[in-house]
Amino acid sequence: MALDIVCGKEVDTAAVNTPVGSIPAGAPETDPAAGTKRYYEGKWYYFCSMACRHKFVATPDEYIKAMPGN
Numbered sequence: 244m245a246l247d248i249v250c251g252k253e254v255d256t257a258a259v260n261t262p263v264g265s266i267p268a269g270a271p272e273t274d275p276a277a278g279t280k281r282y283y284e285g286k287w288y289y290f291c292s293m294a295c296r297h298k299f300v301a302t303p304d305e306y307i308k309a310m311p312g313n
């Protein structure tokens with residue numbers, strides 16, 4: 244499990260990383276309903292939804308600064 248740093252919900256990282264099929268280009272297709280993730284400055288961040296991911300992408304440093312331990 245990982246915490247969505249935008250809304251604080253727990254995200255099932257295994258579900259996010261489980262491919263539900265593949266597109267012709269070969270990139271694994273995952274279920275957006277299971278959550279999503281984003282690679283930023285050397286690490287993966289997990290989100291419960293695309294909405295949270297969009298918020299993170301808009302101002303990633305704000306969320307990272309607000310994380311416990313930072």
Ligand SMILES: [Zn+2]
Binds near residue numbers: 251295
């Ligand atoms: Zn969220």
